[in-house]
Amino acid sequence: MNQLIKMDQLRKLCLVFILVVPSFAFAQLPYGLLEDKPYDGTELTFLICCPAAKQFVAWADSVDEFTDLTGIEVFFTNDPLGGLREKIVTESIGSPGSWDVTIYFETWGPSLANFLEPIDNFSDQWSPDLSDYPNATIGMATLDDTLYGIPARSHVMMLYYRQDVLDELGLSVPTTWGELTAAAQTITEADNDMYGITMNWAKQGGGISLIPWTNVLRSFGADQYDADFRPVMNSPEAVAATEMYANLLNYAPPAAVTYNEGDARTSYASGEAAMVLAWSWAYEVFQNPEAAEQVVIDNTGFTPIIPGAEGPSAPVAMTWPMAISASSNNKEAALEWVKWMTNPDLDLEAVGSGQTVVANRLSSLYSDAAAGSWDSFSEAMGDAYSSATPLPVYLEFPEGSDILETALSNIAGGADVAETLNSAATDIDDVMQRSGRY
Amino acid sequence: MRTSNFKYVLLLPTLLILVVTTVLPILQVVNLSFQRWQITRSLTPQGYVGFDNYVRAFQDGDFLNSLRVTFTYTTMTAFFSIVVGVFIAVNVQRGSIFADIVKALLIFPFAISLTLRGYSYRFMLLEGQGIIDTMLDFLFPFMQNVVWLANPFWALFWMSAALFWAWGPLGGLMILGALNNIDSGIFEAAKVDGASDWRVFVNITLPLLRPMILVVALLITLFSSRMFDLVLTMTAGGPGRATETLNYFIYRVGFQIFDMGYASALAMILTMILIVLSYVYSRVLLD
Numbered sequence: 268m269n270q271l272i273k274m275d276q277l278r279k280l281c282l283v284f285i286l287v288v289p290s291f292a293f294a295q296l297p298y299g300l301l302e303d304k305p306y307d308g309t310e311l312t313f314l315i316c317c318p319a320a321k322q323f324v325a326w327a328d329s330v331d332e333f334t335d336l337t338g339i340e341v342f343f344t345n346d347p348l349g350g351l352r353e354k355i356v357t358e359s360i361g362s363p364g365s366w367d368v369t370i371y372f373e374t375w376g377p378s379l380a381n382f383l384e385p386i387d388n389f390s391d392q393w394s395p396d397l398s399d400y401p402n403a404t405i406g407m408a409t410l411d412d413t414l415y416g417i418p419a420r421s422h423v424m425m426l427y428y429r430q431d432v433l434d435e436l437g438l439s440v441p442t443t444w445g446e447l448t449a450a451a452q453t454i455t456e457a458d459n460d461m462y463g464i465t466m467n468w469a470k471q472g473g474g475i476s477l478i479p480w481t482n483v484l485r486s487f488g489a490d491q492y493d494a495d496f497r498p499v500m501n502s503p504e505a506v507a508a509t510e511m512y513a514n515l516l517n518y519a520p521p522a523a524v525t526y527n528e529g530d531a532r533t534s535y536a537s538g539e540a541a542m543v544l545a546w547s548w549a550y551e552v553f554q555n556p557e558a559a560e561q562v563v564i565d566n567t568g569f570t571p572i573i574p575g576a577e578g579p580s581a582p583v584a585m586t587w588p589m590a591i592s593a594s595s596n597n598k599e600a601a602l603e604w605v606k607w608m609t610n611p612d613l614d615l616e617a618v619g620s621g622q623t624v625v626a627n628r629l630s631s632l633y634s635d636a637a638a639g640s641w642d643s644f645s646e647a648m649g650d651a652y653s654s655a656t657p658l659p660v661y662l663e664f665p666e667g668s669d670i671l672e673t674a675l676s677n678i679a680g681g682a683d684v685a686e687t688l689n690s691a692a693t694d695i696d697d698v699m700q701r702s703g704r705y
Numbered sequence: 706m707r708t709s710n711f712k713y714v715l716l717l718p719t720l721l722i723l724v725v726t727t728v729l730p731i732l733q734v735v736n737l738s739f740q741r742w743q744i745t746r747s748l749t750p751q752g753y754v755g756f757d758n759y760v761r762a763f764q765d766g767d768f769l770n771s772l773r774v775t776f777t778y779t780t781m782t783a784f785f786s787i788v789v790g791v792f793i794a795v796n797v798q799r800g801s802i803f804a805d806i807v808k809a810l811l812i813f814p815f816a817i818s819l820t821l822r823g824y825s826y827r828f829m830l831l832e833g834q835g836i837i838d839t840m841l842d843f844l845f846p847f848m849q850n851v852v853w854l855a856n857p858f859w860a861l862f863w864m865s866a867a868l869f870w871a872w873g874p875l876g877g878l879m880i881l882g883a884l885n886n887i888d889s890g891i892f893e894a895a896k897v898d899g900a901s902d903w904r905v906f907v908n909i910t911l912p913l914l915r916p917m918i919l920v921v922a923l924l925i926t927l928f929s930s931r932m933f934d935l936v937l938t939m940t941a942g943g944p945g946r947a948t949e950t951l952n953y954f955i956y957r958v959g960f961q962i963f964d965m966g967y968a969s970a971l972a973m974i975l976t977m978i979l980i981v982l983s984y985v986y987s988r989v990l991l992d
Contacts, residue, residue, distance in 0.1 A: 352961075353960040353961070359748075378745035381744075381745070381748055470940075470943040471941060472941060522832035524855040524944070525855050662745060665961050665962045666962050669957065669962065673943070673945050673946055676943040677944065677945040679944065680857070680945065682945075
């Protein structure tokens, strides 16, 4: 009897072995990755910047797992942010095939389109679930109805403030630009060795200094361009918005006129000022004991960018689409890397583990894991994306943004707002005409 | 005859390398300068446009501004470098137990990379935080509110300071070498004739140092008129375009706006300027 039972167990074991082992051996790889490692041994060059960004650290940490699954090796180049765009261009022209995958600011998209292989060209091989992304970021990765990349690092503008400072001075969280100006003034004039707000006015290239300003413009019902890309940054509304924005310099550290984006974050994190307009990812800096004072970590509050007089405004958002080089010799292998980098588990794991606050997918932003790691911040980001709009995306962006950054730099130096914006509008009009836009 | 031809054969490898690494790229830039090539629109040049790119340069306010900035910057840097250099040379030559140590230290500023120097100066000048700003605020309280890199004049001055901080001592070493070669009997004779130290310096030392000062001036001029690194790291050309040198402007047109045809024309103009400057200096030196 015992022997019969043993035989029966052995039979079952064999059955399990026959059924289960092959199913493991031929299990489909996740995220649409191709089985049987068809690109085993391929080496990919990933043009990327900012190695210290926590999300990118998470990406680098995942390379070994990707290599195990696909046999593809990936090498990160880690160029400085300021040099990434020119690296993409110069490598593409001077050494085609020298890179395979990159990430880029969506505003660079039109000027880089010649060097990118649209993701849509791989539609017969891969159908990413785009419904899990905010419409705003998918829109930013799309040019002329063609998807060029998958949003891989997305941000939306937020207002960060020191709750303890506001409480101490009996101030509420500002809900209009007028309230924000008044709060900044009160904080600066209080005897607490602190400025009301810190800002980034320095020319940094790539249109970085235009981002907070554009938020203010839109709050006032103005914008940089009209629908035909004629410059309207000198409209009465835009001038009023810019004057208000420049007036905030009275309540900012004097050096704010030379601060770039990173300097402004550091300024807030060090306790120099009580408020800052910054990207959503900055929250991880303001919660990092190695980067921020403890009092800042304990008391930083946040809110989506301030509504304008006309009602709720659209905060500026941005994304870094991940895209494949048009001159790559390994486009299919590169697609495997894009599938891996933009997979939902990696997105969720990075934000859910608390490693980074950056999440691209709605399912990650509204997940319990994200809420567990970042309280309500991820949800607030998700909500902000629902009405977010990008910076203007146009072919002449390199010249247009340079003219505008120079104009803002001059305004920070005391130049007349209306006159400077008029001059900028004239210069941009020349650029647009030379470009044959109208 | 065979010997005289053989020397040209020996020169051939060097000439070949020179042609491939220098002459051909320059010819390509010359060729591109007559074409329209906006990389954002086409991966290849879009056709010849004659002298349009050159004409456009002289109608472009930003180009003319960059010429003005480059001229001011170069003049300022050459002047301060020579003043500092002569001061150092004269004082070190007088000799002291520290003279040898000082001579060794003088080379150090030059050994620090321009990029590092630029970032260091940027941080040292940060309003309310940087060490230079703090010291100047203490010494000159009336300048407490000056944000150095936000002011067009001071931004250019400090960008120049970051350069003459290194070129001054290096120029000093070069001038010191020339100073040591002057016959000391000349100075002694002047002293015997009752000339004051100042008079000896102005009427004897400086004229005898003129050739070396000109060499130093030539080197600084050529170096600073191509300034790029300090602009990138200290000011990005700002405030406004107050510190945008010609070389930085060319970079901006070529690698930020991606207008390679126009950038090539600008590069040729810069090359012409440098050739003319070198010629003028060499004529002055030979005279």
